[in-house]
Amino acid sequence: MVEELTKVFPGKRKRPDKRAVDGISFHVKRGEIFGLLGPNGAGKTTTIRMLSTMLIPTSGSAMVLGQDVTKDEVRIRRRINLVSGGERGLYYRLTGRQNLRFFSELYGIDPHIRDERIDRLLELVDLKESADLRVEDYSRGMKQRIHIARALVNDPEVLFLDEPTLGLDPEIARDIRALIRRMADQGTTILLTTHYMFEAEELCDRIAIISNGKLVAQGNALELKDSVNNATVIHVETRDDPFEAVDVLEDTEGVIHVNYDRVPGRFITRIQVEQSSDLLGDVNEVMRGLRVLRIGYDEPTLEDTYITLVSANEH
């Protein structure tokens, strides 16, 4: 339960204050996977740090498991845990098992339960064989998995994951996503941040999109697509680089947003236009001479929606 949550980092020396999170409100249900989606610098990490009691909100309020993140931090800390993406955050000279044991002790877990749980967690993250190797000898994916096991030593009711697949190889990222699913199936409430749209769509029951510290939309993937239902997409594939045409289109009346991508052998341009406008002819005109392979209307994907919402907020 998050209400009007705001964080302003006081500016250092001559720099102005930074309003990293600006009055966001949302509610996460027990047992669901909730995603905070947004571009770099949107305020995702700051939000997740406030909810995990690592930062005190400047204003607004946030309750986790019925407790106030500002005042009841010790009580909350017993029942939550946090994983930040990246390789850091483990004692490299200790083994995987020693790391888990040390972190278990911080939660005062009964030794019987502790050892049993550690075995179970090692199994869950598929590190049983490597449990007694030093973490410095682990691969990238193994480190990320032991990280997650570390965050489960206190059997948290709510798990915060900050960009859990950041910088991982696609296959390893897939393993991690499967692991997140499994934890959710076991009843853990998960709040994760990501800037990968497809990851949010694949994993999350509900998604909140934030941009520039503000929440711009929330709901499940379908609801989000509907929320910008006044947009249609014109999909164009060309042989030649359309960068000049894109400049022209961006200034055209009725165009919401244009983005284009190079894929092997061609360029894909997606132009989001207001539903009422009929711009197919204009687009055809501008794209003439670029060896158009395909042109036509298309259903907006979640990615288009995301781009629309985020770019609308940036202006």
Add this chain to the structure above:
Amino acid sequence: MNIRVTYAAFRQQMTHFLTDPQWIIPSLIAPFMFTIVTLMIFKDVDGPIVLQAVLGGGVLGMWGNTLYSSGWSISYDRYNGTLEPLMVSPTNLMDVVTGRSIWNTLIGLSNAVLVFIFAELMFQTGVGLSDPLQFFFILVITLASLASIGLIFSAFFVLTRASSVLMSSLEFPIYVVSGAMFPISILPGWAIPISYILAPSWGVDAMKIAAIDGYTGIGPGILGSLGIMIGLTVLYIIMAKWFFRKIERNVRNHGTIGRF
């Protein structure tokens, strides 16, 4: 204080140390050099000078360990990314650092013992303690005060964001001012008060009184020195608590520790 957390941190530090025990060597160099040089200069003298050399070397080793191992304690976690999981747990950071600081102090003690054995083998100093039991008791309290200074160093260094620079620039002054190298009485006047606010100076003084026949010390005698040392140690612990609260506050308000 949470004994379980402190003990877990003690074991963690021990495991860290045992995976790479050669790290003890750098912290042995200064005390060994000091002891050897002193003993070579005063080769033909016996009694007090020899003890001063051996004790001084031992204390040097203990100080060096406190400064470097404990001083680096939280900075290491910050650099290693483990500060975040420590802070997100319901544990008090100070309990963790206490466990590590106790281990580091024991390593410092083993430095001192190594210096002593070495001096004995090389120079056959044949030193004996006039009152071993008393000496041992003072030693334990001195170690406790060193461990509490370790807490202050670790918190202070991470707050000032200049761990390594501060550590190396403090090393020599501390060796001198703590009375390990020279008797405090020969220090320049301005340095004496600094020496007096360092609890282990009183411990070293009390140990010398206990160990060296005829040494009268800086004033208050064994019991007086012990009392002052215990008082200062309590003060250090209170200061450390305050520093640790400041760390938690900085992190939760600004997202970073160092604000000076």
